[in-house]
Amino acid sequence: MTAVMRAAVIGAGVVGLSTVAALRAAGAEVTCFERGPAVMGERSAGSTRIFRLAHEDPALVRLARWARAIFGEWESAAGRRMIGPEGCVVSGTAVAGMAAGLRAAGARSELVEPAGAARLRLPAREPPAVSLIDPEGGITDVDAVRAHLGERAADVLVHEPVRSVEPHGAGAVVRSASGSHRFDAVVVAAGAGTPALVGSLGLDVPSTLAHHVRFTLPDPGAPPDRPCWIDDPAGGLHTYQHRSGPRQWTVGASMDPALVAWEVGREAAEAASRRAVLAHVRERLTVEPRIVGSLYCTTTAPPQGDGFVVQRTGSVLAVHGANLFKLAPVVGRALAAAAVDGSTPSAASLAASAG
Ligand SMILES: Cc1cc2nc3c(=O)[nH]c(=O)nc-3n(C[C@H](O)[C@H](O)[C@H](O)COP(=O)(O)OP(=O)(O)OC[C@H]3O[C@@H](n4cnc5c(N)ncnc54)[C@H](O)[C@@H]3O)c2cc1C
Structure with a gap:
């Protein structure tokens, strides 16, 4: 029997929670560490965002269209609209x-x-x-997304700040208040907290x-x-x-x-x-x-253009980007797939596979 993969996601913003949902759908055993008292409380806070396909880069248009399709799957599962029809x-x-x-x-x-x-x-x-x-643009109902993703992650959430992530053999160790935890793969989706966690691993995330x-x-x-x-x-x-x-x-x-x-x-x-x-x-x-x-x-700072960057060292992946709400469903799936298969996705490679 193949061993079940153990993965950690650091950060329960919209990107981390999307990754948790995708990892669990892929059969992984997931732990999600969140330093705040609630999910989606920092850059994913509030109750609305703009969703749009409109970008200068056709790759981002394709990714947004793919994200819209996944929002649609979530809408069906939740029985609740997440993107409005207003354009x-x-x-x-x-x-x-x-x-x-x-x-x-x-x-x-x-x-x-x-x-x-x-x-x-x-x-x-x-x-x-x-x-x-x-x-195809419209208003994103953040409360609906939060309720749906929060429910899908509720039983794997640990409300503790992560102090460090360190490579360990083929996997990595996450250190938090409750001790040191070993995982096969770690996804750092900690928003403003990401640079402090991955800087010492040699990953260059704008800080x-x-x-x-x-x-x-x-x-x-x-x-x-x-x-x-x-x-x-x-x-x-x-x-x-x-x-x-x-x-x-x-x-x-x-x-x-x-x-x-x-x-x-x-x-x-x-x-x-x-x-x-x-x-x-x-x-x-x-x-x-x-x-x-x-x-x-x-x-x-300085202001980033729309889009995202994923970096990897060993079994640790880190993501950063701007205006990520609309792309979060796709970024989460890409990070989950990368945690499982060892790849390092980019917006361009994903858009090419999206067709
Ligand atoms: C006012 C505003 C308007 C926006 N408008 C739009 C828009 O119209 N359209 C759009 O697509 N995007 C928009 N965005 C951007 C979008 O909301 C963000 O890019 C997206 O929510 C980022 O999600 P995230 O999961 O990467 O980060 P976050 O939501 O910040 O999640 C990171 C999580 O990691 C946790 N964390 C950090 N460090 C640690 C640690 N050491 N241990 C444990 N947990 C940790 C944090 O507590 C946080 O919950 C807007 C953002 C804001 C704030």
């Missing part, structure tokens, strides 16, 4: 590149001239010059942090099917925007890195982000310029 609109300097990426990957899209912009249902004072509709905060404002006139919006106006603030509740609109901005650098401190970075978003809202949007909620997280 995603892209405007500004990003339109041409993303339209090309969608086209190259064979995904549906549509360009809309200003004269037709009313049907986009955006909360914009002025119609964007040209807009791109990504009809400089920055602050990020998105804000929620009242949107009393919002139609319920208002699409998500990625807006990159020339010379203006690059924002991502979406509905985050009934008559609520959320706006996050790509800030000047100097204003949100780690050394600036969370308070000053939040204040600068708040000023920038409010000024943008007053100038360009029809939503109320009044902040009623916010969601803070760390990001990795």
Whole structure:
């Protein structure tokens, strides 16, 4: 009889939990270490994200389409919708590149001239010059994903911070408060905690942090099917925007890195982000310029493009990337497969296998 593989996943964010689900589906015996009191509490926190196929890189479009299919499997299993039907609109300097990426990957899209912009249902004072509709995008229901993945991992979760991971023979040892634990493979999906865990193993994961905060404002006139919006106006603030509740609109901005650098401190970075978003809202949007909620997280600096990188040393895999929520189902499956077969996946190799 073949021995059952023993695997550890460090981090119960959306990436770690997706990996746990895929490893268990492959028959592995899994332990998931999480330093926080709850799952999906750091970079995966909050209740909404944008899902979109739209990327400049056709490989990422293919991976997002594959991720959508896995979200669909989870939706069927959970009996609950995870990605909304409202679509995603892209405007500004990003339109041409993303339209090309969608086209190259064979995904549906549509360009809309200003004269037709009313049907986009955006909360914009002025119609964007040209807009791109990504009809397969929509709002991700983070609570639904958290409930589903949390349930699939509940009996293998250990709420302890991992202090170190060390290679040991053909496997690795994970050290936590309860002692040293041996595994055949270890997947480090610890978000902001990953560099500290794998740096001493020679894996080069970017370690400089920055602050990020998105804000929620009242949107009393919002139609319920208002699409998500990625807006990159020339010379203006690059924002991502979406509905985050009934008559609520959320706006996050790509800030000047100097204003949100780690050394600036969370308070000053939040204040600068708040000023920038409010000024943008007053100038360009029809939503109320009044902040009623916010969601803070760390990001990795300098700002990373969308996508992910997997590194390996021996039986230890580490993953990092940006805007990973939408790709997490695929990243989790890839990490699980790699833990089992010893490979090191890349976005390009996975996209090629996705067709
Ligand atoms: C405000 C905001 C808006 C975003 N918008 C989008 C979007 O619209 N679309 C999109 O696709 N993505 C978006 N993202 C990005 C996306 O949410 C993240 O990339 C994704 O959630 C990262 O998941 P993760 O599992 O890698 O990290 P995390 O969720 O941070 O999970 C890592 C986990 O590891 C745990 N951990 C760390 N160190 C240790 C240790 N030593 N021992 C044990 N546990 C440890 C942490 O407690 C944490 O739970 C957004 C992020 C934020 C914060």
